[in-house]
Amino acid sequence: MENEEIRDLSEELESKEPDNTIEEEVQAKPDYSGEIKEVIRSNASPKALREKLDDYHDNDIAVVVGELTTAERQKLYRVLDIGTLSAILEYAEEDEVAEYLNEMDIRKAAAVISHMEPDVAVDVLREIEKIKRGILIELMDEESRKDIRLLASFDEDEIGSRMTTNYISIHEGLSVKEAMGELIRQAPENDNISTLFVLDGNDTFVGALDLKELIIARQGDRLEDLIMTSYPYVYGHESIDSCIENLKDYSEDLIPVLDNQNTMLGVITSQSIVDVVDEAMGEDYARLAGLTAEEELNEPLKDSLRKRLPWLLVLLGFSMVVSTVIGSFEKVISALTIVMFFQSLILNMSGNAGTQSLAVTIRVLMDENLTGKQKADHVLKEIRVGSANGFLLGAISVIFIGLYIVIIKGRTPADAFAISGCVGLALFVAMIISSCTGSLVPMVFKKMKVDPAVASGPFITTLNDLVGVITYYGLAWLLLIKVLHLGA
Numbered sequence: 104m105e106n107e108e109i110r111d112l113s114e115e116l117e118s119k120e121p122d123n124t125i126e127e128e129v130q131a132k133p134d135y136s137g138e139i140k141e142v143i144r145s146n147a148s149p150k151a152l153r154e155k156l157d158d159y160h161d162n163d164i165a166v167v168v169g170e171l172t173t174a175e176r177q178k179l180y181r182v183l184d185i186g187t188l189s190a191i192l193e194y195a196e197e198d199e200v201a202e203y204l205n206e207m208d209i210r211k212a213a214a215v216i217s218h219m220e221p222d223v224a225v226d227v228l229r230e231i232e233k234i235k236r237g238i239l240i241e242l243m244d245e246e247s248r249k250d251i252r253l254l255a256s257f258d259e260d261e262i263g264s265r266m267t268t269n270y271i272s273i274h275e276g277l278s279v280k281e282a283m284g285e286l287i288r289q290a291p292e293n294d295n296i297s298t299l300f301v302l303d304g305n306d307t308f309v310g311a312l313d314l315k316e317l318i319i320a321r322q323g324d325r326l327e328d329l330i331m332t333s334y335p336y337v338y339g340h341e342s343i344d345s346c347i348e349n350l351k352d353y354s355e356d357l358i359p360v361l362d363n364q365n366t367m368l369g370v371i372t373s374q375s376i377v378d379v380v381d382e383a384m385g386e387d388y389a390r391l392a393g394l395t396a397e398e399e400l401n402e403p404l405k406d407s408l409r410k411r412l413p414w415l416l417v418l419l420g421f422s423m424v425v426s427t428v429i430g431s432f433e434k435v436i437s438a439l440t441i442v443m444f445f446q447s448l449i450l451n452m453s454g455n456a457g458t459q460s461l462a463v464t465i466r467v468l469m470d471e472n473l474t475g476k477q478k479a480d481h482v483l484k485e486i487r488v489g490s491a492n493g494f495l496l497g498a499i500s501v502i503f504i505g506l507y508i509v510i511i512k513g514r515t516p517a518d519a520f521a522i523s524g525c526v527g528l529a530l531f532v533a534m535i536i537s538s539c540t541g542s543l544v545p546m547v548f549k550k551m552k553v554d555p556a557v558a559s560g561p562f563i564t565t566l567n568d569l570v571g572v573i574t575y576y577g578l579a580w581l582l583l584i585k586v587l588h589l590g591a
Contacts, residue, residue, distance in 0.1 A: 135163045136170070143167070143175055149182045156183070165194035173206060180207050189218035197223075201230035204239075213242035220267045221250040222375065253368065262346045263339030265378075266360040266369035269293050272300045275309050275327070279320045286317065298357045300367060301330050308359055308367045310334050336361055339368055347469075421565040425572055432576035439589055441512065442579045445504065445526045446572075453533035453571040454564040456492060460485045460541025461563050468549055482542045489538025496534070497527035518589060525582050529575040536574070537567040 142155045156164060168176060168191065180188065180203075192200045192215065204212040204227070216224045216239060228236050228251070240248060250268045257263035271289045273282050282299070290296050299312040311334035312326070320329060336359045337346050358371040436443055467473065467481055501523045508519035541563055583589045 136167050139167045152182050161191045162194040164191045185214045186218055189215045193223050197226045197230045200227045213239045217243045217247040221254050222265055225254045260343055262337050262341050262343050265375045266371050268369045270295050270370040272302050275301050279324055300359055307365045308361055418565050425568050428572050435576050435580045449529050449575045450568050450571045453537040453567045456489055456534045457537035457541035457563045457567040460538045464542045464545045485538045485542040489535045493531035493534030497531035501527035521587055525578050529578045533571045533574045536570045
């Protein structure tokens with residue numbers, strides 16, 4: 104009987120085909136910004152307004168704050184409590200927050216900064232003019248001042264400048280019940296409770312304890328058995344760049360930050376890690392574009408010039424060298440003007456190959472543990488890739504450029520394919536050399552203790568232009584004029 108029911112059910116499922124005639128309606132994302140503005144601009148009582156705004160995410164409210172008038176923001180400052188207001192402003196840009204704080208009563212502004220994460224508070228205070236900054240710090244509570252003083256002691260490129268003191272710590276030797284009691288006592292003042300950090304009597308870092316392990320532990324279990332003593336950590340004065348790769352390797356929500364005596368100072372949150380990686384990628388992207396730093400949307404003209412002009416001046420010098428080299432092949436160009444038609448093809452393709460190799464190499468060099476053999480293998484791999492790409496693209500160029508010269512330019516097939524053969528060979532050689540320089544140049548910069556990202560796209564492209572010009576016109580002079588006497 105049971106087998107018959109299974110068979111009937113199987114046949115029923117098989118007979119029913121999916122109905123694709125009904126399309127699912129795609130609902131548009133609600134206009135939270137419009138709704139929040141309506142709430143703020145309504146005549147609701149302060150209590151009702153607070154309750155309505157509680158339904159929206161702090162980030163959505165932060166977006167709207169910048170679109171409000173000064174009077175509307177003043178209303179928001181008066182209605183919301185300090186904790187909610189600071190949580191909202193943490194999602195805004197630091198310069199915007201500084202502007203909002205200037206609109207508040209000085210004591211309220213100090214209270215808002217005190218409730219922010221210390222790393223965010225430090226960034227905001229840097230945007231406030233010096234005299235007012237001193238007043239705000241003086242009005243902040245002692246604990247907040249201590250945290251800000253600690254973070255301000257680190258340089259901006261040190262990982263300690265990105266930590267927060269918002270974490271829960273317990274001392275070793277406690278029972279499971281006592282550890283739970285410490286968690287309950289500290290939790291109201293700390294948001295980051297997923298991991299508890301264990302310290303010894305001198306506040307030296309011992310290990311970490313997962314919240315889930317503590318919750319499911321029996322009262323008779325030994326706390327020492329639950330502590331992860333191999334938990335990852337960083338030192339506050341380590342550079343952000345050197346820490347990024349190590350931090351990315353772990354999926355922990357919190358990474359402890361220690362001083363040189365192994366005393367715990369704070370933690371790096373997963374969000375901070377994401378922000379650090381995002382900023383590093385932005386800076387590398389800027390350098391690949393030939394900039395000295397990442398530009399902001401509303402940045403003043405003089406600041407943009409300061410970032411762009413140094414590289415452009417260097418590249419101008421390189422470009423003049425390229426022009427000089429082209430000028431030295433004047434006799435080749437005058438004897439066989441058709442070769443000029445394909446100059447841009449050689450330069451563009453060699454530049455593209457070099458830039459691709461550069462991008463891959465910079466990514467590879469982010470691994471600090473790379474050995475000399477691995478670097479050599481990478482260069483050889485890039486040369487192989489450049490050779491393969493150059494051979495395929497060169498062969499295609501020989502065929503299509505030859506046909507183009509025969510059909511469009513009216514040359515004889517012998518002359519046409521001699522020229523296209525020279526173009527294809529030049530393309531092959533140029534792409535090999537460009538792939539080699541694209542991988543070797545950043546390694547040289549790395550060896551010189553210079554950020555390899557500064558060996559950026561424009562630099563490599565200009566260098567490869569020089570390589571392409573010499574290769575192309577050199578082969579044209581040797582093969583087409585000296586050997587085949589085409590320009591005679």
